[in-house]
Amino acid sequence: MAEGEQVESDAPVEERKTKKKPVEAAVRIKGIVKRFGIKTAVDGISLTIQQGHVYGLIGPNGAGKTTTFSMLAGYLTPNEGTIEVLGFAPKQVDELRGRLGVLPQDALLPSGDKVGEFLVHMARLQNIPKDKVLPEVRKVLEEIDGKDWWDLRCGSLSHGMAKRVALAQALLGEPDVVLLDEPTAGLDPKVAYEVRQIIKARRGQCTIVISSHNLHELEEICNAAAILDRGRVVASGSMAELTASSHEVHIKVAPTAGVSLANQIPLQALREIPHVKRVELDGETHELGVYFERREIDAETVIGHVLWILLNARVRISGVSKGRGLEQRVMDLT
Amino acid sequence: MNPLAEVGLIVGRELRKNFRSIKGLILCALALLGGFGTTMLLLWVEKMKRQSAADLSLDQLHAIREAGLSKVYGEEQGKYLADAPEVLLLMLLITIWVGPLFIALMGFDGISGELQHRSVRYWTVRTRRASFYVGKFVGSWAVVSTVTFALNLVVWIATMARGEATLASCVSWGLRFWLVSLPIGAAWCGIATLVASQFRTPMLSLLVTFAAFFVIWLVYVIGGVTGRAWMMHIYPNYYDVYLLSPKLDQFAKGLGACLGFAGATTALGAYVFTRRDL
Incomplete structure (x- = not known):
């Protein structure tokens, strides 16, 4: 019986593994262009992000960071060029299920949902085996220091708490690639520090791409980065090379x-x-x-x-x- | 994970969300109270009719009803429907008439609300966009169908309590009428989801959905007045006649048309949703 249960609960993990492609680069962007009407927000960006790196997308407002990030997460479709995340297009959700975690900028959590049920729902959509959903959700809640938040409604959370819950959903299920868009924007220094510690703790376990304005933060966390300006890459490389x-x-x-x-x-x-x-x-x-x-x-x-x-x-x-x-x-x- | 499992999870959440939200609870309460009030009114009218036609036997009343229904639905169908408790039939007609209003109010922010606050972005890295869209459509249909069933239940109980119909008659006809309302509801939900999902502002979604429903109804009316029957086919409620038919081919025609509406609008909506920027 126990044996049978083990086989059943492990099946989705096996399924995920079969969809893995052997890739050197976690993210590969080739000549992407994104236009909004007559405005070109991203103009021919090409980047390669190696597996295991913490990679920063840096630049002033309007540089194209969030647009690039949104294309990486599959929210936006590039007008030209290609993007591969772990060897798949970002919209190949089934292939990337559970392997790509995303913290979107300014996306509100569903206000009527309780934190626990929201994360459980997200975990189930990620195909985390049923018997592992609750432990996994409790684990990420603990990681963000929110283990007592289970029954709180998302709409009642402070900005800092909501950001951490959003981070928790991005970290659910040990994804191979985590995209973080402005993870500490609008947070007070203490919470921002805690979020940085959470990200640092994941260093080496997965590839992390961070889009941020906070250059000191990126210098501290990232080992490579691309500097964007007016939709183009003006410099990229390891942090040592950039600085x-x-x-x-x-x-x-x-x-x-x-x-x-x-x-x-x-x-x-x-x-x-x-x-x-x-x-x-x-x-x-x-x-x-x-x-x-x-x-x-x-x-x-x-x-x-x-x-x-x-x-x-x-x-x-x-x-x-x-x-x-x-x-x-x-x-x-x- | 297969798309059906994704849809199942989205539908489950939609049901939880709608039956727990203040908007959902108010609409359900209004639907049930309205249904109960209307039933009581219909029963009172029925009683008045009986009193004014006290000298007529039950068979004569049945014959009058049959004649009336035959004028609307044709002879064969009129004869068939004359056996149904009148209150239940009237309740069905009211339900499918008011249904679009309820559907628009219930579902206008299903997708546009998630687009407005970008919450949709939490889902689209985990579900196929088409599954998300279909889940929203099925969720809204499931909510409407559940509320309609509860409404029917209230009507059955009131009808039985007033001695207007037996339990067997209520369950047999009531269930049939509720089932008839399902494909019509699906067609309206398909249209509402398609229209509402094009906007990021829920209020705009609501207004445009109302406008779309009104235009559909207007086309139907113009078709009826000018004798252009093809124009009437755009109105999902038009198919109630087919769905109420005892003939299988007629019923299949009505069912096919309504589900065709729902399928076509959902396929179109899902296609657009899959390709758009979020």
Whole structure:
């Protein structure tokens, strides 16, 4: 009897497995274009997101992040180009069932539904075996710190609670790809921090694509990203590549009264550090930029050398950063 | 998961949602109270008729009813329907006349409400869009059919309590009349779901659904007045005559037409819904 039950409850999982395609990339976007009337919101974006990555879609308002995201989730159909999620078109719901979790932006939860029954309904539509639905729903509710919310109506939840319930439905059933559109928008810092921790906890277990305005958040969470502007990709790559953290370091220097910064900083000594290509001093921002050959030396070693020289020259240091920071990079590109 | 299982889950949720929402409860209560009130009125009219025709025997009354129904439905069908409790027949006619109003009020926000707040996006990554649409249509039909059944039950009980019909007669004719209302309801639900799903604003959906229903009725009336019978076929209630027929071919014609309406509108709606941006 128990054996029979086991076979029955495992059947849908087997069914899901048979629909898996062996793919290298979790998401593959080729030349997608989306027009709304005469306005072109997305203009020929191509991206490849490797499995297991946490990938950010970055850009200012109107850059095409949410439109791209909506096409990835199958809400919108591109006018041109193709999208593959785990080897399938986003609208191939049956093939992607339970393998793709989506947190849509600004989609209200059904106000009359109770949190528990909403998640149970979602889990059943995902084909999670009947006997595993309740444990799975309880698990995600616990993950979002909402285990006492079962009987609350979705309409009565605060913005932060609703966002977390929406996140819970996206994480139901251990999906292979999770799309998160502005997961922390409008949340207070504490809840935003908690949501970030939930996302971080999933790192490595699945591919996560995050569209967000919050660049510090993306820099913290993502290991790769694409910067969009006016519907096009203006830069993409690993976070280290985007922020140039593997080939430049920046040191913020505190000026000393009555002493010129150029006289105080031993620029020549810095230029003689092995594999350093260039040293620049910005007198206005009091920032020292050290550019080096990334294949020959790593940023940490360069920082060590630079700080040693500066401290010996009694230069006061107020900050050190690898690369230019994502925010600066986005500001430069968009 | 096969599409039928998806539809089943959506329908289950629609039933739960509708019978628990304030709008659903109010509409159900109004339908039942209205039905009960109308039944009592019809029974009172029936009693008055009896009193004014006290000198006529039951057979003579039956013959008068048969003659009247024959004028509307034809001789054979008139004879067949003359055996039915008059109140139940009148209740059926009222139900299918008022049905579209109830359907429009019940179903106008089924899809447009989900589109307006984008809640639909939680579903479309889990169900085929066509299944979602069909589930909404079947859900609205199931709600209307359930309420109509409850309404019929009230009518049967009141009719039996007033001694106008026996239990056997109520169940036999009442059930038949309720079954007749189902395909007609399906046709109206199909049209309502198709029209209402084109808009993201529920209020606009409601207004356009009412307008569409009115236009359909108007075309039917114009067809009747001008003698263009083909125009009358656009009105689902037109097929009640066929559905009430004791002849199988006539009944099949009515059933086919109503289910054809429901099928065609649902297929069209599902096609549009599958292709549109959400």
